[in-house]
Amino acid sequence: MDPKPETVSAKTPKTERGRRTLRALLNAAAEEFGDKGFHEASISSITARAGVATGSFYVYFDSKEAIFKELVRDLSGQVRDSVAPRLMAAPDGLAAEGVALGAYLEFVRQHKEIYRIIDESEFVDPASYREHYTNSAARITARLAAAMERGEISPGNAEVRAWAIMGMNVFLGLRFGVWGEEAVDDVVQEASQLLARGIAPVKG
Amino acid sequence: MDPKPETVSAKTPKTERGRRTLRALLNAAAEEFGDKGFHEASISSITARAGVATGSFYVYFDSKEAIFKELVRDLSGQVRDSVAPRLMAAPDGLAAEGVALGAYLEFVRQHKEIYRIIDESEFVDPASYREHYTNSAARITARLAAAMERGEISPGNAEVRAWAIMGMNVFLGLRFGVWGEEAVDDVVQEASQLLARGIAPVKG
Amino acid sequence: MDPKPETVSAKTPKTERGRRTLRALLNAAAEEFGDKGFHEASISSITARAGVATGSFYVYFDSKEAIFKELVRDLSGQVRDSVAPRLMAAPDGLAAEGVALGAYLEFVRQHKEIYRIIDESEFVDPASYREHYTNSAARITARLAAAMERGEISPGNAEVRAWAIMGMNVFLGLRFGVWGEEAVDDVVQEASQLLARGIAPVKG
Amino acid sequence: MDPKPETVSAKTPKTERGRRTLRALLNAAAEEFGDKGFHEASISSITARAGVATGSFYVYFDSKEAIFKELVRDLSGQVRDSVAPRLMAAPDGLAAEGVALGAYLEFVRQHKEIYRIIDESEFVDPASYREHYTNSAARITARLAAAMERGEISPGNAEVRAWAIMGMNVFLGLRFGVWGEEAVDDVVQEASQLLARGIAPVKG
DNA sequence: CATGAATGAGAGTTCATTCAT
DNA sequence: TATGAATGAACTCTCATTCAT
Numbered sequence: 001m002d003p004k005p006e007t008v009s010a011k012t013p014k015t016e017r018g019r020r021t022l023r024a025l026l027n028a029a030a031e032e033f034g035d036k037g038f039h040e041a042s043i044s045s046i047t048a049r050a051g052v053a054t055g056s057f058y059v060y061f062d063s064k065e066a067i068f069k070e071l072v073r074d075l076s077g078q079v080r081d082s083v084a085p086r087l088m089a090a091p092d093g094l095a096a097e098g099v100a101l102g103a104y105l106e107f108v109r110q111h112k113e114i115y116r117i118i119d120e121s122e123f124v125d126p127a128s129y130r131e132h133y134t135n136s137a138a139r140i141t142a143r144l145a146a147a148m149e150r151g152e153i154s155p156g157n158a159e160v161r162a163w164a165i166m167g168m169n170v171f172l173g174l175r176f177g178v179w180g181e182e183a184v185d186d187v188v189q190e191a192s193q194l195l196a197r198g199i200a201p202v203k204g
Numbered sequence: 205m206d207p208k209p210e211t212v213s214a215k216t217p218k219t220e221r222g223r224r225t226l227r228a229l230l231n232a233a234a235e236e237f238g239d240k241g242f243h244e245a246s247i248s249s250i251t252a253r254a255g256v257a258t259g260s261f262y263v264y265f266d267s268k269e270a271i272f273k274e275l276v277r278d279l280s281g282q283v284r285d286s287v288a289p290r291l292m293a294a295p296d297g298l299a300a301e302g303v304a305l306g307a308y309l310e311f312v313r314q315h316k317e318i319y320r321i322i323d324e325s326e327f328v329d330p331a332s333y334r335e336h337y338t339n340s341a342a343r344i345t346a347r348l349a350a351a352m353e354r355g356e357i358s359p360g361n362a363e364v365r366a367w368a369i370m371g372m373n374v375f376l377g378l379r380f381g382v383w384g385e386e387a388v389d390d391v392v393q394e395a396s397q398l399l400a401r402g403i404a405p406v407k408g
Numbered sequence: 409m410d411p412k413p414e415t416v417s418a419k420t421p422k423t424e425r426g427r428r429t430l431r432a433l434l435n436a437a438a439e440e441f442g443d444k445g446f447h448e449a450s451i452s453s454i455t456a457r458a459g460v461a462t463g464s465f466y467v468y469f470d471s472k473e474a475i476f477k478e479l480v481r482d483l484s485g486q487v488r489d490s491v492a493p494r495l496m497a498a499p500d501g502l503a504a505e506g507v508a509l510g511a512y513l514e515f516v517r518q519h520k521e522i523y524r525i526i527d528e529s530e531f532v533d534p535a536s537y538r539e540h541y542t543n544s545a546a547r548i549t550a551r552l553a554a555a556m557e558r559g560e561i562s563p564g565n566a567e568v569r570a571w572a573i574m575g576m577n578v579f580l581g582l583r584f585g586v587w588g589e590e591a592v593d594d595v596v597q598e599a600s601q602l603l604a605r606g607i608a609p610v611k612g
Numbered sequence: 613m614d615p616k617p618e619t620v621s622a623k624t625p626k627t628e629r630g631r632r633t634l635r636a637l638l639n640a641a642a643e644e645f646g647d648k649g650f651h652e653a654s655i656s657s658i659t660a661r662a663g664v665a666t667g668s669f670y671v672y673f674d675s676k677e678a679i680f681k682e683l684v685r686d687l688s689g690q691v692r693d694s695v696a697p698r699l700m701a702a703p704d705g706l707a708a709e710g711v712a713l714g715a716y717l718e719f720v721r722q723h724k725e726i727y728r729i730i731d732e733s734e735f736v737d738p739a740s741y742r743e744h745y746t747n748s749a750a751r752i753t754a755r756l757a758a759a760m761e762r763g764e765i766s767p768g769n770a771e772v773r774a775w776a777i778m779g780m781n782v783f784l785g786l787r788f789g790v791w792g793e794e795a796v797d798d799v800v801q802e803a804s805q806l807l808a809r810g811i812a813p814v815k816g
Numbered sequence: 817c818a819t820g821a822a823t824g825a826g827a828g829t830t831c832a833t834t835c836a837t
Numbered sequence: 838t839a840t841g842a843a844t845g846a847a848c849t850c851t852c853a854t855t856c857a858t
Contacts, residue, residue: 038327130383156394160394160395163375164375166375167373167376167378168368170375171337171371172371174371175341187364190360191368193402194402194403195402198398198399
């Protein structure tokens with residue numbers, strides 16, 4: 001269940017010991033960045049958490065930015081992968097978006113630090129940030145386009161809708177996943193309804 | 205008739221010259237933070253832009269954080285004030301949200317740096333960030349509640365809807381205001397439609 | 409009862425208002441230096457305590473050092489003057505030194521900050537420090553010499569004795585005046601006895 | 613056989629090179645503080661004297677205060693150790709105090725900067741100052757108590773006597789060790805006599 | 817691969833002092 | 838005299854990165 005090894009691009013270790021150290025650094029970095037944010041985080045704190053010497057860090061990463069970037073890619077994949085399986089179960093393209101919101105809210109609540117790290121990438125490595133949200137939007141757009149195709153939702157600009165839906169999800173995630181502790185079912189239902197009526201196929 | 209005295213919390217100057225210096229610092233800080241972001245920004249760069257000595261900064265602010273906080277409050281007020289007058293013109297509560305989105309998109313496109321500064325507050329002064337979005341949501345919630353009252357929109361959980369709408373706006377603002385350069389009318393229309401059908405009053 | 413005006417050398421004010429400001433500054437400085445020590449003390453804190461503007465300070469003193477120096481001279485005089493009257497009452501030159509110790513201990517206990525300020529002058533204005541203790545020693549030396557003359561004490565090197573006695577007093581003052589809270593009578597008696605007879609075993 | 617490992621409290625180096633750097637910093641600090649006093653001293657001057665980079669300072673010490681504290685502890689030990697061996701040679705408890713004074717005067721004259729540094733600790737790190745003199749007094753008290761026990765000195769309050777003796781020594785040290793250049797034998801003799809027999813007129 | 821000491825540029829911050837009003 | 842804003846040199850401290858072992 002370890003996060004995909006293929007996402008680890010930089011300086012792939014050749015020995016088993018090396019792989020362990022790399023993994024330890026990545027985990028330590030997730031903790032450190034989640035706790036303190038990028039700028040307050042320090043390499044020496046990361047290596048301390050990982051139980052290795054300062055210098056060892058540079059065996060695996062070129063810079064603080066590099067490990068952060070690596071991490072964002074890793075986490076971005078985790079967010080995606082946590083939603084995907086739930087989507088399979090959705091009866092149709094309209095329902096799918098409600099399911100996706102529910103899955104996202106749950107994930108966010110369980111991994112608040114991931115939300116934070118990804119968001120901070122806007123100011124650390126804008127390209128990663130943009131990539132993350134652009135990818136997300138592209139996936140939603142594709143789903144919507146397919147559903148339109150199938151007549152499950154009304155015709156319209158799929159990309160605009162995708163960004164609108166993603167924004168909805170993210171802010172509901174912030175308010176009811178990261179900040180709030182209240183039950184989430186009502187939120188999902190209310191939002192699903194808004195969405196359903198909003199993009200449901202036009203009858204008659 | 206002084207410029208926004210309510211935003212000036214710290215060390216109010218007692219002379220006219222002092223007021224000018226303070227304003228110059230605030231304006232310089234907006235430029236600097238907008239250009240470079242909080243961490244890359246430097247006090248000496250701010251004072252240089254403002255045309256005053258380094259030490260003068262500390263006559264008015266206790267720290268880099270302090271002026272940033274001040275600025276976020278200031279800008280948050282500007283965002284609010286830019287949308288408010290347009291709302292007056294809306295025929296009803298349903299249309300109002302479309303109008304608000306349009307106003308917001310325009311504002312964001314003209315003041316990309318404000319968008320950036322407010323967003324960065326999540327990592328510099330989370331309380332300000334939270335306050336900004338909580339205030340925004342509260343205003344939307346109040347509008348929706350009133351509109352429900354008047355039967356202009358369907359009954360439902362106004363707060364959830366407010367956060368959903370705000371999220372939509374913010375992400376459309378990011379995609380089509382900050383990043384994109386394309387015309388914005390289609391976006392507003394598409395989103396308004398999504399919203400309209402989503403929360404329109406249910407017809408008998 | 410105000411400290412001697414003649415000790416105020418710098419920029420003697422001509423108006424009544426000026427005299428009040430000067431006195432306020434000196435009192436404020438005594439508090440400030442006593443509380444925080446020379447280096448932690450700040451001019452603006454002194455002027456704030458005195459209830460005047462920062463710039464007013466320089467109407468009366470040339471620098472932070474200058475007011476400190478002034479203060480040490482002032483306080484040095486106070487120490488001297490607090491002991492002098494008690495000496496008059498002493499029956500002879502030997503008893504006088506015990507009386508002086510008693511008077512000094514009392515004074516120190518009541519004015520701990522004065523002890524501190526004078527001592528700090530060693531590092532702020534060594535000349536003042538040296539002057540203070542040299543003057544003290546000279547007064548003791550003179551007393552001892554006169555008493556020798558009168559045969560009230562044994563012949564010997566009056567200056568060495570004076571410094572020894574002063575050191576005794578100062579350190580007993582530190583231990584039992586500044587730090588300790590216990591009754592002081594025993595201390596005075598024990599020290600007086602040491603001074604009179606030394607600590608050699610009493611011969612049968 | 614490492615140099616005084618007990619004085620090294622903070623961030624003990626793990627390599628030989630580290631130990632050398634630490635020692636160099638401590639020596640440089642003694643020079644710097646002795647020359648300029650605490651507040652005029654600068655970290656960069658210390659590192660320059662030690663021949664290392666500014667940042668290296670913070671590998672071993674948290675602050676200017678921290679190294680000063682370390683140094684006072686170190687020097688306090690040196691004062692103690694310089695007197696101790698001479699005491700062994702004293703024939704009895706009464707003579708011992710004269711010997712101690714002599715040893716102290718010599719030490720002070722050779723290490724004027726140590727005297728200064730320890731005294732300045734009163735204003736930089738009062739706890740160290742207090743500790744230094746409290747320890748000294750405790751050692752003298754113990755000697756006196758033992759000598760009383762053996763009947764070598766008259767009965768009395770050992771602690772009061774100890775502080776009196778220490779004060780005598782310190783002030784004679786200031787006057788004849790730090791400030792004066794004259795021969796010191798007379799001083800020791802006069803003070804020893806005072807201590808032994810006091811200054812009451814010789815009877816009969 | 818691992819270690820941890822060394823580096824040094826650069827930042828924020830302080831505050832005694834000056835000066836125009 | 839009094840005011841308080843303006844000044845700017847100087848300092849401490851941080852930490853990502855390098856490198857010899």
